[in-house]
Structures are given as C-alpha cells and as structure tokens.
Amino acid sequence: MSKGKFYFSKSLEKGxxxxxLFTRETPVLTQSEIAKTLGxxxxxxYRYINTLVELGYLEKNTKTKEIRPSILCLLFCTNLMxxxxxLKLIKEVVDRxxxxxxxxxxxxxxxxxxxxxxxxxxxxxxxxxSLPNYSTHCLHNTxxxxxxxxxxxxxxxxxKMEAMTLVAKTERTIVDKRVLFESLKEAKANHFAMSEEExxxxxxxxxxxxxxxxxxxxxGAVSFDFSVLQHDADDIRxxxxxxIRETARTLSELMPLDKNRK
Numbered sequence: 001m002s003k004g005k006f007y008f009s010k011s012l013e014k015g016x017x018x019x020x021l022f023t024r025e026t027p028v029l030t031q032s033e034i035a036k037t038l039g040x041x042x043x044x045x046y047r048y049i050n051t052l053v054e055l056g057y058l059e060k061n062t063k064t065k066e067i068r069p070s071i072l073c074l075l076f077c078t079n080l081m082x083x084x085x086x087l088k089l090i091k092e093v094v095d096r097x098x099x100x101x102x103x104x105x106x107x108x109x110x111x112x113x114x115x116x117x118x119x120x121x122x123x124x125x126x127x128x129x130s131l132p133n134y135s136t137h138c139l140h141n142t143x144x145x146x147x148x149x150x151x152x153x154x155x156x157x158x159x160k161m162e163a164m165t166l167v168a169k170t171e172r173t174i175v176d177k178r179v180l181f182e183s184l185k186e187a188k189a190n191h192f193a194m195s196e197e198e199x200x201x202x203x204x205x206x207x208x209x210x211x212x213x214x215x216x217x218x219x220g221a222v223s224f225d226f227s228v229l230q231h232d233a234d235d236i237r238x239x240x241x242x243x244i245r246e247t248a249r250t251l252s253e254l255m256p257l258d259k260n261r262k
Contacts, residue, residue, distance in 0.1 A: 102124055151218025
C-alpha cells in the first residue's frame with residue numbers, strides 16, 4: 001500500500017461525496033435519496049449528514065426532513081472559487097472593461113433564489129450602489145436577477161415566479177408578475193435586462209446572463225451599474241447593450257467546467 005493510500009480518509013471522502021450530490025438539478029435531497037445514490041446504509045448516512053448539519057454546511061428541515069446546502073456552504077464554495085484560475089481570468093476581463101470605461105461592474109452566480117457576488121469593481125467618482133455578497137428577493141428588481149431569469153426556459157421562469165414574493169424596493173419596482181414576465185420576454189429577446197431605479201432610487205443597471213459552457217444553462221449574470229446623473233436608460237441601452245452582451249459571452253467561456261453536467 002502506498003503512503004498516500006495509507007493516509008486516505010474514507011470518512012472525508014464520503015462527506016465530500018454527499019456535498020457533491022447537490023447540483024442545480026438536485027438542490028434538495030432526503031436522507032434516503034442520499035443513502036441510495038451512494039450505496040450507504042441509513043445509519044452511516046445519518047451520521048455524515050448530521051455532522052455536516054452541525055458544521056453548518058447543510059440545512060435540514062425538521063418537518064419535511066429535506067436537506068440542502070447552507071449559506072455557509074455557499075461562502076465555502078465562493079472562497080474556493082476565488083482561489084482558482086477561473087476567477088483570475090474573470091477578474092482580468094472585468095478589470096480591463098472597468099479600466100477602459102470607468103463603470104461599475106458586478107458578476108454573480110445564482111443559487112436557487114440567491115445571487116452570490118463573486119467580483120465587483122466600482123467606478124471612480126460615482127454614486128452607484130454595491131450589492132451585498134449574498135442577495136435574496138432581488139431576482140425581480142435588479143438587472144442581474146432579471147438577466148439570470150431571462151436565461152431560463154419559460155416553464156422554469158413561471159415555476160420560479162410562482163414561488164417568488166415581489167418585494168417593492170422603490171416606487172418603480174415591478175410587483176405585478178404579469179408585468180415581470182413581459183419584462184423577461186423582452187430581456188430574452190434583447191439578451192440583456194434593465195433595472196431602472198427598481199432596486200435603489202437613482203440606480204440604473206443593465207445586465208446579461210452567464211451560461212454554463214457545457215450545458216448552456218443560465219448560471220448567473222454580469223451587470224454595468226450607473227447613476228441617473230451619468231446616463232438615462234435609453235442612452236445605456238444604445239451605448240452599452242452590445243458591450244454587456246459581449247462581456248457576458250466572454251465571461252461565460254471562463255466559467256468553471258463541470259464535467260458531470262451534460
């Protein structure tokens with residue numbers, strides 16, 4: 001037996017295999033589903049799940065017994081992402097566009113109904129607003145959220161919208177789901193979405209979806225953010241519509257490849 005094999009941890013292997021079961025297609029699992037998939041008995045499966053719950057990487061619904069990754073797990077994944085060459089390449093693209101145009105730029109991944117920011121550049125001498133690292137209830141009122149939603153098939157958009165609560169951030173926030181759906185249809189046709197003071201007064205943003213380079217599924221979005229003191233919405237569409245689409249295309253090619261997705 002090699003030295004590497006001698007120090008191999010089967011327990012750590014099983015714990016990581018459990019975390020790897022949670023994907024875009026299976027964001028929620030039960031103990032029995034995990035046990036069946038990994039060929040483990042229920043007692044061992046419970047012990048591993050309970051350990052991950054106690055550590056804060058998984059959440060377990062006490063009523064339904066459904067298990068899902070936690071916010072701490074998202075933070076863990078984001079930190080790993082920041083340690084990879086993928087993020088370095090993404091930063092290089094964003095930094096170049098920021099340097100050439102002096103605009104605020106956000107890049108996010110979408111996890112369920114949460115936007116997880118992986119990179120941000122702030123324009124100099126502007127009054128634009130920076131999203132938190134984790135943002136909920138913002139798929140309908142931000143250019144990032146609407147761009148991501150527009151990347152989904154219509155039936156998935158409808159499914160997500162049915163479960164959404166349209167929180168009014170400003171007087172201009174869309175709170176009618178029929179109006180939101182029409183807005184997403186326009187975004188799908190244009191390949192970019194707009195948020196005109198819907199998230200914050202004085203903030204106009206244009207965003208385009210990011211796609212998984214293997215499956216072609218929407219995984220997040222990139223946005224350019226402006227103050228109303230700089231540009232109006234029509235000016236942003238004309239001047240930055242093509243640029244945001246091209247930026248999203250370039251960044252999508254730099255997304256981490258998941259060879260398990262087909």
